Amino acid sequence: MEAKQRDVFILAIESSCDETAAAVVRNGRDVRSNVISSQIDLHTLYGGVVPEIASRKHIEKINQVIEQALQEADCDLKDMDAIAVTYGPGLVGALLVGVAEAKAISFATGIPLIGVHHIEGHICANYIEHKELEPPFVSLVISGGHTHLVKVVDYGKYEILGRTRDDAAGEAFDKVARAVGLGYPGGPKIDMVSKKGNPEAIDFPRAKVRDGEFDFSFSGLKSAVLNYLNTEKMAGREIVTEDVAASFQKAVTDVLVEHSMNALETYGFKKFAIAGGVASNSAIRSSMKEACLKKGIDFYYPSPVYCTDNAAMIGVAGYYEFIQGKRSDLSLNAVPNLKLG
């Protein structure tokens, strides 16, 4: 008689940017708790994430967040099979808090430690609500720090098809939002005002990267928006913020959709998943959905709570690393520019 498979519990910790997060995940896809302590109000004062402040806040919150995650999951630390922690990419000072904390817990309890790639976490966020989703598929990770088009070959196996050459998609949203006076964080604010704007009002450029079919570039677009604002101001014409926001958002969306669809076609994939903070953007979601529908591609996206930085996604990624036998030792370090794949 086959033995009943034992449950696998992962305690996950994430502190790569400005969210202090911990989660408990059972058997890879069952999120038992997902605690996120956001610092956004604090960083809003400075118009963006201040690394030193982020690191200071992480250390103040981390134990409470972990304890709350265990409590909400109705679990004890000793029930955990592994501790998964984000070790890169991200802000080094911020990452170090989670990494040092996780290593100390692993050392004190003997529970195995697994270092997880932050972007892998974002991709794996899709597994939480789409139990049927399995590799292979193509994923687009778009956030304040990352823009990656990734071939998910298998669990834990990734090939990068394209990435941004300059600004991340979310960074472009932040910079443009600041320029039109919407403030920080730019993504949700542009999304909101764009609903009242005309996306065809201004023809902003859709950048192509000459030697990288699936690579992105958003700094030219950002400059075009700034130039437009400047020119209109000089000419004394009224600037319609809603139209600028909507037209900018459309330019970003068009490039993201086109590259993603081309990649799916080139590599013959029928499944596509978006991830990362910018994957919450309503225009990007609906355009992707429409394009996928046209091409007969299954489209997946996480709920906003799993798009933003969270630890549940790290627990999911950690689970697949765990069952493949991967372990990190106590010398695990934070790697701010960690590569995927």
Add this chain to the structure above:
Amino acid sequence: MKILAIDSSGLVATVAVLEDNRMLAEYTINFKKTHSQTLVPMMNEIKEMIELDLNTIDAIAVAKGPGSFTGLRIGSATAKGLGLALKKPIISVPTLDALAFNLWGCERYICPMMDARREQVYTGVYHFSKGELIIDKEGCAIPVKELIEYINEQGKETVFLGDGVPVYKNALEEGLRVSFDYAPGHAAGQRAGALGVLALRYLKDGITESAADHKPDYLRLSQAERERAEKLGNKQS
């Protein structure tokens, strides 16, 4: 009473285990600054060498600052993780007090200094009287010049130590008008053994905090906060 002591506030990474008046183990390195990679493996080695059952520890002592912001957080996050897992309190020991404790019994002025960049040092002034550590100048971040002026005003023979010494040696030698000396190599940098002895005194007096509440005391705002405060201050004036 048994404690595990940690200090990664400066160039040195150091870990010790103490039981009452006995130091069971100390591991101190002053090599490359890779505390994030070395600190927990160092503890692990000690644990194996002295067959330490971590559950027998009463508290975790850690250098609370000042020091390198990142270094302090590596030490604090490690202590907090241990505290969370072992359900033990933390004893936060001021880095400079622990450094001064290296020179136990010294009745001359003891001046630990750590490089705080921007021509400043984290420093304080201490001396021992009948075995008790007396604080003459509380830990602070001040320009080296100001420290030298202070010591000259006091006019007392002073012993310097800490990783700020090699950085500001010239300034000290040019500016000081009192007789002074440097601590010998074994006592010149952070030693978890000394921090641990001091921590045991705190523990006896019941001065501990929960692992959840513990955070470093940087003695300095972040650059962004400082600049923002200056900007707001300028607007008001």
